Amino acid sequence: MTDPVRVGILSTAHVHTEAYAELLSAFDDVEFVGIADDDADAATELAAAYGTECRPTDELLNDAHGVVVCSPNATHERWVAEAADAGVDVLCEKPLAPTYDQARSIADTCEDAGINAGLVMPLRFSPLAREAKTRFDEGAVGDLRFVTGTNRGKMPGGWFVDPDLAGGGAIMDHTVHILNLVRWITDEEVETVYAESGTRFHDIPVDDVNVLSMTLSDGTPFTLDGSWSRPDEWDTWGDATLELLGTEGVVSMDSTEQAIKHTRDTGDDPGIRSVAFGGDFNRGSLRNFVDAIRDDEHPLSTMEDGAREAAVVEAAYESAESGAVVDVEY
Amino acid sequence: MQQVALFGSGFIAGSHAASYAAIDDAELVAIASLDDDKDEFAAEHAPDAETFDDAESLLDAVDPDVVDVATPTHTHRELVELAADRGYDVLCEKPIASTLADAQAIQAVAEENDVTFMVGHAVRFSAPYRRIKDLVDDGEVGTPGVVRASRVGPFPDWGWQNWFGDMDKSGGVLLDLVIHDFDFLRWTVGDVERVHATTETWTDDGDLMDHAVAILRFEDGTVAHVEGSWAQPESRTFQFSIEVAGDEGLLEFDGGAMRPFELYAGDDAEVANPMDETPMQAELEHFLACCEGDDEPLVSVGDAIDAARVSLAALESAERGKPVAVSEVKA
Numbered sequence: 280m281t282d283p284v285r286v287g288i289l290s291t292a293h294v295h296t297e298a299y300a301e302l303l304s305a306f307d308d309v310e311f312v313g314i315a316d317d318d319a320d321a322a323t324e325l326a327a328a329y330g331t332e333c334r335p336t337d338e339l340l341n342d343a344h345g346v347v348v349c350s351p352n353a354t355h356e357r358w359v360a361e362a363a364d365a366g367v368d369v370l371c372e373k374p375l376a377p378t379y380d381q382a383r384s385i386a387d388t389c390e391d392a393g394i395n396a397g398l399v400m401p402l403r404f405s406p407l408a409r410e411a412k413t414r415f416d417e418g419a420v421g422d423l424r425f426v427t428g429t430n431r432g433k434m435p436g437g438w439f440v441d442p443d444l445a446g447g448g449a450i451m452d453h454t455v456h457i458l459n460l461v462r463w464i465t466d467e468e469v470e471t472v473y474a475e476s477g478t479r480f481h482d483i484p485v486d487d488v489n490v491l492s493m494t495l496s497d498g499t500p501f502t503l504d505g506s507w508s509r510p511d512e513w514d515t516w517g518d519a520t521l522e523l524l525g526t527e528g529v530v531s532m533d534s535t536e537q538a539i540k541h542t543r544d545t546g547d548d549p550g551i552r553s554v555a556f557g558g559d560f561n562r563g564s565l566r567n568f569v570d571a572i573r574d575d576e577h578p579l580s581t582m583e584d585g586a587r588e589a590a591v592v593e594a595a596y597e598s599a600e601s602g603a604v605v606d607v608e609y
Numbered sequence: 610m611q612q613v614a615l616f617g618s619g620f621i622a623g624s625h626a627a628s629y630a631a632i633d634d635a636e637l638v639a640i641a642s643l644d645d646d647k648d649e650f651a652a653e654h655a656p657d658a659e660t661f662d663d664a665e666s667l668l669d670a671v672d673p674d675v676v677d678v679a680t681p682t683h684t685h686r687e688l689v690e691l692a693a694d695r696g697y698d699v700l701c702e703k704p705i706a707s708t709l710a711d712a713q714a715i716q717a718v719a720e721e722n723d724v725t726f727m728v729g730h731a732v733r734f735s736a737p738y739r740r741i742k743d744l745v746d747d748g749e750v751g752t753p754g755v756v757r758a759s760r761v762g763p764f765p766d767w768g769w770q771n772w773f774g775d776m777d778k779s780g781g782v783l784l785d786l787v788i789h790d791f792d793f794l795r796w797t798v799g800d801v802e803r804v805h806a807t808t809e810t811w812t813d814d815g816d817l818m819d820h821a822v823a824i825l826r827f828e829d830g831t832v833a834h835v836e837g838s839w840a841q842p843e844s845r846t847f848q849f850s851i852e853v854a855g856d857e858g859l860l861e862f863d864g865g866a867m868r869p870f871e872l873y874a875g876d877d878a879e880v881a882n883p884m885d886e887t888p889m890q891a892e893l894e895h896f897l898a899c900c901e902g903d904d905e906p907l908v909s910v911g912d913a914i915d916a917a918r919v920s921l922a923a924l925e926s927a928e929r930g931k932p933v934a935v936s937e938v939k940a
Contacts, residue, residue, distance in 0.1 A: 424818075424820060424840065425809050425820045425840075427822065427836060431854075473805050473824070473931075475805070475832040477754075477830055477832070479753075479755070479832075479855075480754045480854070480855075481856070488754055488755055490755060492822065492824055494807075500807040500809060500822065502822045502824070504755065504757060504834050508754055508755045508854035508859070510854075510857075513859065524838070524840060526811065526813070529841060529842060603931065604930060604931055604932075
């Protein structure tokens with residue numbers, strides 16, 4: 280057995296942090312070397328639950344091969360820069376940054392530092408998405424003509440609805456998953472964006488309506504609904520669907536279909552819920568990062584991907600503001 | 610007993626004829642069609658009905674109670690004018706017309722002659738959609754925020770002289786197919802302010818493969834993603850779905866996933882959705898009741914024109930590559 284890969288976590292602000300801590304503590308070939316956070320109490324508590332320590336950032340970075348950045352969007356730049364300075368590999372929560380300039384600067388920083396760096400993109404590890412990619416590459420749809428996707432979710436609350444920390448609402452949070460998948464499957468970039476947005480569901484200072492109509496670089500239309508439109512009482516966290524229509528056929532995937540309907544009368548949360556059985560895609564994303572550190576290569580979704588996806592999000596906000604179709608500037 | 614004259618002998622005319630057969634106090638007495646199959650059509654649906662080569666000779670020979678226009682869209686104006694000018698109540702298939710000018714001419718002739726006139730927006734008579742409308746009206750989703758409606762299937766290759774395949778005649782999916790959703794959503798949510806639509810169209814052995822998404826912004830701020838397709842492979846039979854998300858709740862209906870009745874026998878499989886009454890039957894019964902009594906048709910001529918206006922705005926948006934205000938539609 281080779282030496283374990285030493286991985287830490289920077290910031291515990293993101294709702295996924297605990298899931299990542301659990302995964303890191305469970306991987307056989309990983310030593311979970313600690314958590315650094317502006318909020319030492321939160322880091323200490325989480326560290327204790329998963330057999331590691333809360334440590335000062337510089338000390339943790341001196342000890343780690345790689346770190347997972349779980350801060351709010353607006354502070355990704357600071358945390359990633361510290362890791363890059365220390366020559367430590369990075370897996371950053373999505374979206375990379377609230378603006379294209381910031382995202383581009385992060386990508387440049389990582390490249391200049393020569394570290395391996397990328398973003399958490401769980402859907403890339405969904406068997407449904409991999410099947411879609413395989414069938415698409417085999418030519419099942421013929422010439423691509425139309426792409427439609429959804430990634431509707433519940434309103435996450437917390438810093439996700441703070442314009443200063445998140446940089447926006449549903450457009451910021453729920454555009455990049457399906458966008459990343461479409462860029463990967465089709466090997467095309469988004470050229471134009473039209474957005475209908477607004478705040479219709481919640482009393483929050485950011486958008487919760489996110490309905491986009493885009494054009495890919497080969498001219499294919501691509502629409503996406505990534506609104507925070509699911510009620511809190513919905514039977515699952517949200518959905519991830521994608522349909523690729525071409526001259527020969529249609530490939531369609533829907534994550535909510537891989538689920539069991541569970542009804543419970545008792546306990547803290549009675550009612551009906553869906554229990555997904557399609558796999559733990561966060562596990563895939565973290566596993567890929569650990570392998571990337573060991574193999575000295577970038578994670579599957581790179582900082583360049585993150586920068587390009589940030590450009591699309593920025594164009595969507597510009598369109599929502601102006602009411603016009605906006606060219607994406609990379 | 611109300612006597613009905615039917616114009617048309619195609620796919621949708623067959624659906625009308627089958628519905629009249631199921632309605633106790635209606636009788637299909639005459640059929641006019643330019644197509645050669647009208648005797649075969651009559652034998653199947655209404656063996657006692659007389660058949661005619663065109664609408665004018667039918668009305669010269671027969672004096673029905675109501676006229677049902679179930680012909681291609683581009684022929685609606687001429688046929689509605691013919692019937693309404695002679696004072697007949699008229700039911701006309703959707704969409705009302707393929708241009709605003711034709712639609713307004715239809716409105717004028719119906720009003721001048723004071724006849725009962727309705728456009729058959731059958732989705733308003735579909736049980737699940739009607740239930741959704743009632744739930745939204747009752748506040749069960751709170752204030753609507755985002756709606757998603759879809760209506761997808763293979764190209765309708767049964768049209769007379771392939772009229773569905775001619776964009777000038779049918780308007781493709783934005784005018785012919787998702788006008789169902791445009792009308793339903795105007796009825797359920799309200800007036801549409803602007804439309805951004807994208808279409809992809811190609812031909813495949815004479816079939817017009819047309820796929821479109823229209824994103825609607827309603828005057829109250831609600832956003833709708835409306836998808837229509839004639840570009841699906843033959844293996845993907847026609848399916849429709851709708852979701853209404855509001856600030857207090859969510860309604861989801863997926864007709865494609867619905868398998869309430871199944872029959873498997875040997876190599877054959879059958880999935881069905883038996884109901885006491887089809888949407889078409891409910892629509893025709895409603896119209897006949899309006900003709901006999903004082904009730905106003907559920908779909909006013911203004912409603913039919915406004916739904917077509919959304920379709921025309923969507924077509925124009927797709928053409929121009931930018932959003933179009935529904936009030937901009939002038940032709």
